[in-house]
Amino acid sequence: MLNFTKFERINPEKRDVLQRLKDFNEVYQVFSKTRATEQADRCMQCGDPYCHTGCPLGNFIPAWLKQTATKNPELAFALSNETSPFPEILGRICPQDVLCEGACSLNTGHGAISIGAIETYISEDAFEKGMKPKFTEHKNDKRVAIVGSGPAGISAATFLLRKGFNVEMFERDDRAGGLLMYGIPGFKLDKTTVDRRINWLLEAGMKLHTNCEIGKDKTISELNEEFDAIFLGIGSTKSNQVRIEGEKASNVHFAIDFLKGLQKRNLGNKKVDFIDVADKKVVVIGGGDTAMDCVRTSVREGAASVKCLYRRDEANMPGSKKEVVNAKEEGVEFVFNVSPKSIKLENNLAVAVELLETSMSEADSSGRQKVVINEGSEYLEDADVVILALGFSPEVPAFLKELNVETNSWGGIVIDSSFRTSNKKVYAGGDCQRGAHLAVTAAADGRDAARVMVKELL
Numbered sequence: 001m002l003n004f005t006k007f008e009r010i011n012p013e014k015r016d017v018l019q020r021l022k023d024f025n026e027v028y029q030v031f032s033k034t035r036a037t038e039q040a041d042r043c044m045q046c047g048d049p050y051c052h053t054g055c056p057l058g059n060f061i062p063a064w065l066k067q068t069a070t071k072n073p074e075l076a077f078a079l080s081n082e083t084s085p086f087p088e089i090l091g092r093i094c095p096q097d098v099l100c101e102g103a104c105s106l107n108t109g110h111g112a113i114s115i116g117a118i119e120t121y122i123s124e125d126a127f128e129k130g131m132k133p134k135f136t137e138h139k140n141d142k143r144v145a146i147v148g149s150g151p152a153g154i155s156a157a158t159f160l161l162r163k164g165f166n167v168e169m170f171e172r173d174d175r176a177g178g179l180l181m182y183g184i185p186g187f188k189l190d191k192t193t194v195d196r197r198i199n200w201l202l203e204a205g206m207k208l209h210t211n212c213e214i215g216k217d218k219t220i221s222e223l224n225e226e227f228d229a230i231f232l233g234i235g236s237t238k239s240n241q242v243r244i245e246g247e248k249a250s251n252v253h254f255a256i257d258f259l260k261g262l263q264k265r266n267l268g269n270k271k272v273d274f275i276d277v278a279d280k281k282v283v284v285i286g287g288g289d290t291a292m293d294c295v296r297t298s299v300r301e302g303a304a305s306v307k308c309l310y311r312r313d314e315a316n317m318p319g320s321k322k323e324v325v326n327a328k329e330e331g332v333e334f335v336f337n338v339s340p341k342s343i344k345l346e347n348n349l350a351v352a353v354e355l356l357e358t359s360m361s362e363a364d365s366s367g368r369q370k371v372v373i374n375e376g377s378e379y380l381e382d383a384d385v386v387i388l389a390l391g392f393s394p395e396v397p398a399f400l401k402e403l404n405v406e407t408n409s410w411g412g413i414v415i416d417s418s419f420r421t422s423n424k425k426v427y428a429g430g431d432c433q434r435g436a437h438l439a440v441t442a443a444a445d446g447r448d449a450a451r452v453m454v455k456e457l458l
Contacts, residue, residue: 009111024186040068054103077126085158091120135204150178152233152430155446172213215399236431246343255389286389292323419449
């Protein structure tokens with residue numbers, strides 16, 4: 001260990017731009033054994049590891065880095081899976097630059113450990129050798145229903161199955177995975193990786209019901225009668241509006257509709273209606289990772305031009321920095337410091353976005369700068385398709401009222417410190433209670449809620 005002066009930080013290799021634009025295959029290559037060992041060997045094994053505390057799951061990062069560096073792959077794999085429900089997925093999609101790697105002590109000058117890439121390598125290397133996540137074969141008589149099959153739901157199922165619970169998962173869509181399946185493009189996360197985890201849960205005894213909407217295909221009374229506890233991991237799936245004139249035009253779309261339709265098509269659904277942007281001028285409004293997913297998808301779909309409009313400057317973009325870099329490499333044009341005023345229509349179709357230029361104010365006591373509109377700075381940005389990537393809010397399905405589950409002023413499910421809702425039989429975690437956030441925080445919620453259920457039901 002301590003070879004950070006001998007080896008520089010190396011990021012995983014990316015496929016050539018011209019090649020990766022031809023398909024939706026993953027951009028990043030998995031580390032080789034030699035590269036993973038070398039990069040893990042850079043770790044200083046800090047006495048107080050900030051990477052560990054910077055991870056929402058509290059992963060044993062220095063421990064599995066050490067085992068990778070000393071060539072003990074079985075123990076590295078076991079440690080990696082101990083705290084995480086799907087490390088090979090989070091290694092690919094987590095914003096490590098603001099979490100574990102952002103907290104790494106080597107960030108002061110030597111470059112953080114390539115934690116995410118090593119995390120992915122550990123699992124993929126183990127899978128190639130035939131290793132699998134472990135579940136107990138001893139079942140108890142407790143039954144838990146999980147509503148929603150996204151990161152929180154998969155995580156809760158994983159940790160309940162490890163303790164021998166009987167788990168049934170209910171998903172209203174046609175495939176399990178939630179945002180992992182339909183909200184994140186394949187060039188960031190291949191869907192066979194998601195399916196693989198779901199299949200292992202099925203092997204461990206989980207029952208999966210797709211195309212099953214609670215309150216419609218399965219009644220609340222049936223859930224209450226059949227299960228000892230219910231976990232809600234229904235996400236935050238209602239798209240936020242920009243609330244300007246013209247946004248209701250038929251060629252103005254929400255990001256999730258754009259991404260989901262194309263992902264279903266890519267998975268072989270020949271009946272799905274998808275939004276065709278080929279040879280069109282695409283404008284995406286927003287600056288987070290979902291906006292990056294939309295612009296990068298658009299270039300792969302053969303758009304004539306792709307522009308990302310964001311009201312702040314680049315330094316204040318909420319999206320992952322590597323995603324912005326990737327988008328620029330792939331030909332996306334960024335227009336910073338602009339705010340949409342209206343969408344101009346001709347024959348009821350959007351033809352341009354009217355923009356106002358903005359400036360950034362002086363930072364306040366928290367270090368946050370405010371957006372200042374520059375009055376009289378209007379101009380038009382031509383568009384054939386406008387995609388709104390402005391974040392998500394929780395839905396409030398009718399069955400929450402039937403379950404006597406309380407929600408707050410913005411639709412989030414109210415929970416206590418033990419993830420219980422106002423109905424003591426019902427628990428919740430992930431975006432449905434905290435608002436749109438990260439897959440890793442949803443995974444942490446699902447795991448911690450499962451631990452509470454284990455403690456209280458056994």
